[in-house]
Amino acid sequence: MSTITAAITGWVRDPQRKLAWRVAMGIASLGVLVLFVAIGWLFVAGVGVWGVGSPVSWGIAISSFVWWIGIGHAGTLISAILLLCRQRWRNPINRFAEAMTLVAIVCAAMYPLLHLGRPEYFYWLIPYPSTYAYWPQFRSPLVWDMFAIGTYGVVSLAFWYLGLIPDLATMRDRATGRRARVWALLALGWRGSATQWFHHRQAYNLLAGLATALVVSVHSVVSFDFAVTLLPGWHSTVFPVYFVAGALYSGMTMLLILLIPLRAWFGLHDFVRPRHIELCARLVLVAGLFTAYGYFAEQLFGWYAGDLSSVALVRSHSFGHSAPLYWTVIALNVGLLQLLWVARVRRNTWALFSIAVGINVGMWLERYLIVIDSLERGFLPSGWGEYTATIWDWATLLGSFGLFAAFMLLFIRFVPMISMTEMRELLVEDDGDAG
């Protein structure tokens, strides 16, 4: 058991890994700097520095928002749904996936706030007793967004922290002096008594139940931003399902993108077994097939409804205006995915990593296609226009990657990245089985 603890927390003392961490943190900090400059200039000059205007009032800021929120969903799926289904293979990866969720929510939530134009008035979205005699527009999906993402953030944080408490106590018991006192405060007086474990389990399962609903609800609400709007390609009932599937799809691939290098880098092969990676790959396959069904449904609805603008959109995707982008998305998200039917590919980490990168790029492009294409080609041809992202759009996106990387690096440096408690439990239970 002490080997588990040492293996998970001990890497910090390895000078080579420490150096690598510092280099990685340096690069991530540069990204954060780019983000600060981009946001600073946005505040000085206004949202016009982004390529948005009329008719494309939502640029890559919104497509990146949708993408980032989706990234978070894999964490919630693994930590909540798989917990309730008693899938114990989740244990080595759930802490990590939950951290990914939290950071992705931060990266995502940033975009709509910046997009407000006057971000200092974000609280107008919150129903508070104001002096205006008006409530926020409850029929607006932007208000729903605020509630959905707010709830998601709070529940994810609570879930993550609750799971962390026993590990924080372990850190406390192994540290000395001032550090021990900091860990002790964070561990909230955890002693590991039977009563505490009993309450902990109850709370953890309760939160898992809450979070399960969120896996489905959050991205459904995000999809309403589009689905309740009258634009060709947006006003569709398939959107909630399509968005949730896409969210899990990009989230699972992002998990693989992070997990595979970290596993190699920190020598976590004993914890994250090939079996775990393969099961993740299978989940990618499932989510990907659901997403592919979404693409199929879009084509089908266009054809079956026969509505002029729907047909025009399907044509534009298939042969016209946005065909290059559309077929890239299909090739990456549907074509590449088919390789995962092969067991050898699922077990080859290099292949899996490359596929995951390809699919995640494809998912970002898909969000871009959904947001930009419908706005460029609305119902009235007189209102058509083109969108080009500016350097500040790209700087904000690049910066959000920096922010994500920086937070994840801080996480693996200061927090046990694999749940030591759950690993010990597994050990005990497996011994029990063997006996």
Added chain:
Amino acid sequence: MGSTFALAGGVAQLFPASVNFRVRASLWTLAIGAVVLSIVAVASSRSDWSTGQGRATAQPVQFSHAHHVGGVGIDCRYCHRSVDTEAFAGMPSTQTCMHCHSQLWTEAAMLAPVRQSWANGRPLRWRRVHDLPDFAYFDHGAHVQAEVACSTCHGEVERMALTVQAAPLTMRWCVDCHADLPARYGLPAQLSCSTCHR
């Protein structure tokens, strides 16, 4: 239960027993503080301190509505000439003051700025007492034509030695009346956003 944190260290005691109380007290302080802070914020946003209701604004000449309106009985429109026709009610020019004050109180110290303005041709800089934000469109003419009395918004001006802001001028104050137009003035309610935010 009483010594949760004290026992936390296992063998060695990391904290004295008093930490239990201090941690709990800090958490409660945070929670209660957040509630108190929100109550203060909500209450102060409605207070005169925030809205400026009842506040007098310093003017270049200490003009008394109590004397001119209450005492002498001059009509509002003598000085605020465009109040029933235009968005802006209009502020009196120096010439308007001098209609009377070229004959009356010609040596009064209080009126020195008026005579100075008359002599050098630079208008008096009256300061707005009821100052709406620039994003709210307000038309005096429309309100007067609809038979809204001046005093409905400006209060009993004829009793004000110093002109004070009579209404809170919050959006709620505007909207309360705009929603009640059928009952008060027999007019349809005016609640579209673009009635005021154009």
